[in-house]
Amino acid sequence: MKIKNICCIGAGYVGGPTMAVIAQKCPNLDVTVVDINEKRIAAWNDPDVENIPIYEPGLSEIVKEARGRNLFFSTDVDTAIDKADMIFISVNTPTKTYGIGKGMAADLKWIELCARQIAEVAKNDKIIVEKSTLPVRTAAALKDILDNTGNGVKFQILSNPEFLAEGTAVEDLEKPDRVLIGGDIDTPEGKEAMEALVSIYASWVPKENILTTNVWSSELSKLTANAFLAQRVSSINAMSELCEKTGADVNEVAKAVGMDSRVGPKFLKASVGFGGSCFQKDILNLVYIAKTFGLNEVADYWEQVIIMNDHQKRRFAANIVKTLYNTVSGKKIAILGWAFKKDTNDTRESAAIYVTDYLLNEQAEILVYDPKVKPEQVYADLEYLCTHSNEEIRERVKVVTSAEEACKDAHAIAVLTEWDEFKELDWKEVYENMLKPAFLFDGRRLLNRKVMENIGFEFYTIGN
Ligand code: NAD
Ligand code: UGA
Structure with missing residues (x-):
């Protein structure tokens, strides 16, 4: 044809x-x-x-x-x-x-x-x-x-x-x-x-990279691929919490494990939790399908990937509150990055939404900067949760046009998307313009602990 x-x-x-x-x-x-x-x-x-x-x-x-x-x-x-x-x-x-x-x-x-x-x-x-x-x-x-x-x-x-x-x-x-x-x-x-x-x-x-199968294998392979990928992120994130308790460094663990060719090095980056429009929805879908066939053990196995991911987002946000002397009420917190990963303007299921929502529950004042996400999208994402009124969201959350502006006079910064430009920021100047002690929470392991601590930041990251 x-x-x-x-x-x-x-x-x-x-x-x-x-x-x-x-x-x-x-x-x-x-x-x-x-x-x-x-x-x-x-x-x-x-x-x-x-x-x-x-x-x-x-x-x-x-x-x-x-x-x-x-x-x-x-x-x-x-x-x-x-x-x-x-x-x-x-x-x-x-x-x-x-x-x-x-x-x-x-x-x-x-x-x-x-x-x-x-x-x-x-x-x-x-x-x-x-x-x-x-x-x-x-x-x-x-x-x-x-x-x-x-x-x-x-x-x-x-x-x-x-x-x-x-x-x-x-x-x-x-x-x-x-x-x-x-x-x-x-x-x-x-x-x-x-x-x-x-x-x-x-x-x-190349022809050898084009795979043909029956329809059902193809449909199920897509859900399986996303479940396996998300599972790797949840697995390394689970280890990140253990690393924080034991003095191990999750990057070193990931490298050591990933060099085993049977495991492989990709998708072992600990983070504040995976986002995006598909991982969560596709795993939930898989869990639902398994349940409809009465395969409860299969369903529970995959559901744990989501439970771990929710835990990772929540514990990151809770750590901010705990570190800032158990209250962020009225405190300015800069959120650097709103997209669910770098190089996209997509924000669906982004960890930033959930971390911000958690901080809003604690009455924080939020300043958001993302190089590609429009202000209306930030507000729409928060409004969609229906946990705070639209008026409260617009009063407490401001979307600004540079990282420097977001961080000025802030009590704390949370890096939630790994945009390259955040690596290149003049962190010394950012530090000087913040309230002290200046807290920096790196949800992406983007920044170097030693460099940040030498500047003067109280530095927290995932997994060490
Ligand atoms: P999207 O929401 O960005 O785009 C879907 C579009 O379909 C929307 O613009 C919507 O208006 C349009 N639409 C809905 N119903 C329509 C209709 N009846 N007639 C005409 N247009 C209609 O979604 P997406 O991210 O492109 O994802 C699409 C599908 O691809 C999903 O099933 C998703 O799981 C899958 N997928 C997404 C990704 C990804 O990275 N986003 C990757 C692989 C697979
Ligand atoms: C994912 C899959 O990688 C694609 O193959 C698939 O087609 C797509 O879902 C889909 O079906 O929608 P995507 O969600 O666009 O793609 O982006 P990923 O690179 O997979 O990242 C997903 C999330 O996991 C991001 O929040 C990312 O930051 C996080 N992640 C990824 C980690 O925290 N650690 C990692 O090591 C890798």
Whole structure:
């Protein structure tokens, strides 16, 4: 099957960068990314390419090259569906906030809406690609909806989960460790659909890195990959607390352990806790799936990864209060970094939100600085928790435009995102402009203890 027109429903952190790279690597394909969010599409179409809605190193250059040539952004979902030979679904699949499975299961409302819209609009056969992260066996539900239109249109459903990490999305898309494609391997039509998608990726990914499996393995592999990655972070974070009690240094432990080639060195950085839109939601989803099959031990095993992560965020915040003589009421605390990791403007599930909320409970005055996150996002993140009134949040939390401004006259600083620019700050000057004793809490192990202590800071970090 020859693919000429591709459409992607969902112009978010995955849909946008993924389609931009496909358009760049396959100039013979026409790629249209659609979304119901008009503001987001307008931002993707902004003549100044620096204003695209997602910050990722290298992304604006790719958009500049491909946009208007073979990469298009639109709110006209129906037209894009109608034209497309292959449709990627890359909409959000957050944790359910209501009803059965509340707080655990993935909310598949938006996925189902897409399937119904495709079923309604499609007039010729199409390949549907699950790009969103979905519970295992979702493809069966999609197939059910798509196969019951009664208009004779045939659909092939593929699972093609995305493994990019934010902040390195372009790099990850250009050189993926692997591309995973799940499909109906038992029928010629299924195989043909898989081959069509393989040949798109093969334009730039070596064939041996393109893995084909059955649909269920593909869906489950995505949840498994995120669970394993998050588990490593929770494992090293658990050790960080033990290091603090014993005089061991978590970086030294991580290095010693990671040099064992069976363990490997990556993803062993102790931190204030993992954030991001997916680790927590995907593990909760896994826990929920295990529970629905009655696999309680499996569910409990994975749930512990989340419990440890919540503990890590809480104990970091509690340590600030304890160290500042058990009260932060009315004290100024500078939060350096709001994004869940460096090089992204995404703040979903960022540890900074929870640490700040904890400090607000203790009536602290908060000053936030992040190089890429807009003030409205900071307020929206705190308001979403519904633990403090909007008035109180706006009164107690100020978002400023430089780290120096945030730290001026502060009682304490908490570094919560590992932005490179925080390493380069003139820490001596920061120290001089703070109240004394000047407390510095490094939630990212970004700063050197000796250097900071020599300047005069009371320095606290994770894991030693
Ligand atoms: P996102 O919230 O940034 O983007 C999703 C977009 O889909 C939104 O702009 C929303 O308006 C749009 N949308 C929702 N329903 C729609 C509909 N019916 N029609 C048209 N548009 C619709 O989400 P994201 O971070 O891009 O994640 C998307 C999926 O990819 C999720 O399942 C996530 O788990 C998965 N994933 C995310 C990452 C990541 O790093 N963010 C990485 C791998 C996989
Ligand atoms: C993660 C996975 O790495 C991607 O492969 C996956 O596609 C994606 O989730 C997804 O499904 O959404 P992402 O959340 O964007 O990507 O970023 P990560 O680099 O994995 O970082 C997640 C969180 O863990 C961050 O808060 C980061 O600071 C923290 N982390 C990571 C640590 O605290 N220590 C580490 O050693 C690594």
